[in-house]
Amino acid sequence: MQIQNVLMRSLVVVGIFASVIWTITDAEKSNSCCKLVSRAEVTDPIIGFSTQEADHPCVKAVIFKTEKGEFCSDWTQKWVLKKICQFLSAQRKKIAEERVIEHLTSPTPTTSITDAALVGRSTQELTQGSTQELTQGSTQELTQGSTQELTQGSTQELTQKMYS
Structure with missing residues (x-):
């Protein structure tokens, strides 16, 4: 008889404890939204x-x-989609710029120069000219192309997701 009372009390305590834990978990879930x-x-x-x-x-x-x-x-609200597009555009531009910088600062492969017109120019002249041309062309192409393509795609996806 005494053992039954102890078991019943233990079962009640476990039930109350489980109920408290579930209540706390539900409260945390509703506070995080x-x-x-x-x-x-x-x-x-x-x-x-x-x-x-x-x-x-x-x-x-x-x-x-x-x-x-x-x-x-x-x-x-219209401003919400506008803010999202601005944020995504800035993120893509930052990524494109990082890629260009990474590309330009990576070591260039060594090659042999056999063209007679290039033999007279120094390595420094050749490197400076190539780097300037690459920097001007690649940066503009990458930032404009990537940003436009990615922004258009993401804007359409976000609009579809938000209004569905």
Whole structure:
């Protein structure tokens, strides 16, 4: 009889403990989502963003990440898509510029010069001319081409995702 009472009390304690843990977990889940959104434009520099689908109590939103924190924004506002496009464009431009710099600073392969017209020029003259031409041409082509292509694709994908 005494053993049964001890087992019943232990079972009740375990049940209460499990209930508390589930309640805490649910509270953490609901605190980590946007329940309300703002229509006010985010003016702080954006360092990232994510989208959130509606799943009660969470609402559909775009979450902008800034140095000051996260802001839950109304995804239907026109400025939201504009901010996303600006952020993605800046990211792509930064990546394209890093690729150009990496390309230009990588060691150039050694080759033998057999053309009589080039033999008279010094290696320094040849290297400077080539580097300047590559820098001017490649930087413009890469940043303009990559940014335009990638921005158009991402804008279409984001628009479809947000309005679906």
